[in-house]
Amino acid sequence: MSFASMLGGLTKKKVRFVVVGGVAAAAHGSSRVTNDLDICYEADAAANISALASVLAGWRAYPRGIEGGLPFIMDDRTLRNAPILTLTTSEGDIDVMDRIAGVGPYDAVRRHSETISALGVRFRVLDLPSLIKAKRAAGRPRDFDHLPELEALLALRKTSKKAE
Amino acid sequence: MTARQTAVAAAAELKWMVNSAALLGRPIRYNRQHAKWWGLVWLLTEQLGLSLRAAAAMATVALGGGGSSTRITAGADPSGSASLIIDLARYESIFLGNLSRALVHETPRRRGRPARRGMKGDALTTAQHYGVDLGLIRSAIARTPAERLALLEKNAEFVREMRKRTA
Numbered sequence: 001m002s003f004a005s006m007l008g009g010l011t012k013k014k015v016r017f018v019v020v021g022g023v024a025a026a027a028h029g030s031s032r033v034t035n036d037l038d039i040c041y042e043a044d045a046a047a048n049i050s051a052l053a054s055v056l057a058g059w060r061a062y063p064r065g066i067e068g069g070l071p072f073i074m075d076d077r078t079l080r081n082a083p084i085l086t087l088t089t090s091e092g093d094i095d096v097m098d099r100i101a102g103v104g105p106y107d108a109v110r111r112h113s114e115t116i117s118a119l120g121v122r123f124r125v126l127d128l129p130s131l132i133k134a135k136r137a138a139g140r141p142r143d144f145d146h147l148p149e150l151e152a153l154l155a156l157r158k159t160s161k162k163a164e
Numbered sequence: 165m166t167a168r169q170t171a172v173a174a175a176a177e178l179k180w181m182v183n184s185a186a187l188l189g190r191p192i193r194y195n196r197q198h199a200k201w202w203g204l205v206w207l208l209t210e211q212l213g214l215s216l217r218a219a220a221a222m223a224t225v226a227l228g229g230g231g232s233s234t235r236i237t238a239g240a241d242p243s244g245s246a247s248l249i250i251d252l253a254r255y256e257s258i259f260l261g262n263l264s265r266a267l268v269h270e271t272p273r274r275r276g277r278p279a280r281r282g283m284k285g286d287a288l289t290t291a292q293h294y295g296v297d298l299g300l301i302r303s304a305i306a307r308t309p310a311e312r313l314a315l316l317e318k319n320a321e322f323v324r325e326m327r328k329r330t331a
Contacts, residue, residue: 001324003317026316028303031297063264071234072253078202081176082261086268095269120314125309139270153301154266160305 006037006091006118009059011121014051016042018113020100020134024125028152032146036086036093040126042106043098050076052096053113056136059089067163102137103130128154167268170194172266175257176196181206188220189295197322199266204250212248226250 003023003063010017019027022034042048054103057074064086072078099105103112103126112130115122126134132150135143171178171198181202185192192198201223208219222238240247292298304312 002321021314023313025310027313029307029312031304032298033323035298035323061245063260065267066260066264070260071253071256072260073253077254078257078261082265084265084269085261086264093279096187116309118310119317126299133195140269142271148287148291148294149296149301152213152296152298153289153305155287156305 001090001092002119003037003092004049004121006089006094007119007123009055010039010052011123013051013055015055016045016048016106017123018106018109019097019123019125020097020109020131024131025150027118027125028128028131028150029157030146030149032149036095038095038097040097040100040106041081041110041139042110044106047077049079054081056087056089056094059091061085061087061089061094064088064093064150100126100130100134101139102133102134102135118140128157165194165196165199167194169266169270170202170269172297173199173263174206174279175258175262176202176206180222184216190220196263199263203259203262206257207255222248222250226252 007019017039019037020040021036021038022030022032023037025032026034035162053074053076056079061074062068062072079096084096086095087093100109103109109126109130110124112127113124114127115124128150132147132154135146135150165173167178171181174181181192184202184205204223204226205216205219208214208222212219214222218239226236226238234251234253236250237249238248287291288298288313291301307315
């Protein structure tokens, strides 16, 4: 149960995704601890949806916050019809979405992302300015509460780049 | 559940739900059962082009059984030549996915513009006023992304362990 196993599992099955949310914020320097991995996946390619659905089914994904034992079929049809899912899995909690508020669908998210190597995996994370836009667009109190830290991070990064 | 959460769980537009409730003369309630019913009505009207009244009647038949059948014949012509079968197991899966999203993500939004704390335009002062430890941020910037995520993994594991112990 870890981010490393989830990221490793997704890249091993060649799922095209960009890490967004708390893990992306931590990659940029945020000190907030998050327990779930948020990803934006490419939803235009049927093969990618199948690959992601297959990984999630392998992890026995089930909707988070819902009592257990209800019929839930984790396959590509479910993912196509409910493209934003908040799931709990054997590997940890994961939120999958086909678009990010304030940024756009996967293509736009990918354009505003950068590749990093961490936890033994190479993957893409949403860049800091887009992460701020996404938090602002989400409009929830917990997102607004995160903004001062992220904006300070951006300002400090800019000043440290200027100094270099 | 809020009105917005109900609409997200139903994967329907809130305005459509309110207008349809008025047309059907049916009071609208923001809860899980109603979201499930409205979701099916929306699907039957928007995807299959059924009239609102026919869709409402079929959704009531399909969800009112309470049995263990996963496929329900919600409607059929008198000769039995044409029928509408609803795959309840599939619908339940999609509904549960949307319901989870509604409960986890669609928490009430802050009304109006976000409050600006500290000096306008100065991100560092604003963050300090807000209680952000700039020293912590500076030390995080000095690390590589790999080091930052390794630290997050360690901290997240600690939080998970603590939750397990206190559960």
